[in-house]
Amino acid sequence: MFMDGTYHLHGFYMQNPTGALCQIIPEVLPEFLAPLENHTVTQGRDIFFTCVVNHLHLYKVAWIKSDSRAILAIHNRMVTHNPRLSVTHNGHDTWKLHISNVQQNDSGSYMCQVNTDPMRSQMGHMVVQIPPDIMDDESTDGYVTRERGSIKLRCVATGIPTPTVTWRREDGKNITIREEGREKILLRQEMGNYLCIASNGVPPTLSKRYSVQVHFVPVIKVTNQLVGAPVNRNVTLQCTVEASPRAMHTCEFALNDYSWQMNLTVHDLEKKDFGGYTCAAVNALGKADAVVRLQGNDELICTLRLLEQKRIEGTRVKQKLELPTETTPGSISRNTNANIKKKIRGKEKSHRRPNDNHDDRDNNLSGINDFGTTQMMGVGGGTHEGHRTERPIILPSVSPPWVILVNKSQSLCVSIETIFLLLFATIFLNN
Structure with a gap:
């Protein structure tokens, strides 16, 4: 009994006494035992297709690239000259x-x-995946603009599948898009490195760095414009420089891409070291400077101690003092008049403190550091006359934090000139 299928018949003649006999022998055609697999492979890897054929007999197996109809191999013999292809049996x-x-x-x-x-055949497919690649940009000198200008960063990525492109700042900060009218502008805060990141699920993910420079004229910031310190101590004067391109200065500590802190330390402070110190910076776009004034703090501290004693005695001082609503050790600030004026025979006469080489200014006391350094903030200009205060002075009930001792055996002493001025101030302002 024959099964369904295709058969080839072979006949032969047999002679015997009874006559001729014809015998039919069926032949089974080749058949595939497993489908040809599909492949998704990353570029650069090795793969192979497997073809399993049963009942091949004298037939031959050939490999063909379907889209180009190119014969790659017949049985064990390679037809293509591509050295990356081979067959095995x-x-x-x-x-x-x-x-x-x-x-x-x-x-x-x-x-x-x-x-x-x-002919009988079966087919398999191969998809080659390619990791992302970022094309080189024509701009190789970096990206530079003046502040409030604009630039365009262009990132073209290729790969299979098509990559997704994202942007982020290398320092982790958010990317800010600022607009002025219809124009997008850049400020100095946007200066830094930006990363174009391309990914398509095929490792590795690729990134490219774009350096953005924002140029502007130097700016100098001085937190403490007046610094007081006792002699024989070390004191450090500080200023912050913002500049791009980088300013020409020394002794700095980088704060970010465009800011540096400049320090000047005076060791074993002497009276001859008192005076003004200029912090300066210059770049290709301009220059800037600021002055920090260094002076002794003996008179300042002793004056505050005397005022504290006056408060305890219930004496009202007619000189206007502005105190903060909250006072914390090391961060108390007040405005005092640099000149103490009195009336003599209907005329005003101004008394200045000894060794005061600068104009009348309102000084803010910002605290004393561990080394006995008194820092004054916000030096203003102009002359302010003392006048009668309508409310009593409110001072801390405990010893003020700005009072320090030069040594353990004795406290700071006011000079004779200071006592003289304070006595005159008390007498004439009460009149």
């Missing part, structure tokens, strides 16, 4: 097509074909 029913170092042009359909009539 296990001696029974399995043939393999090997592709090494897979490239993008290897993508497509591959056919395993048996030369029957009609």
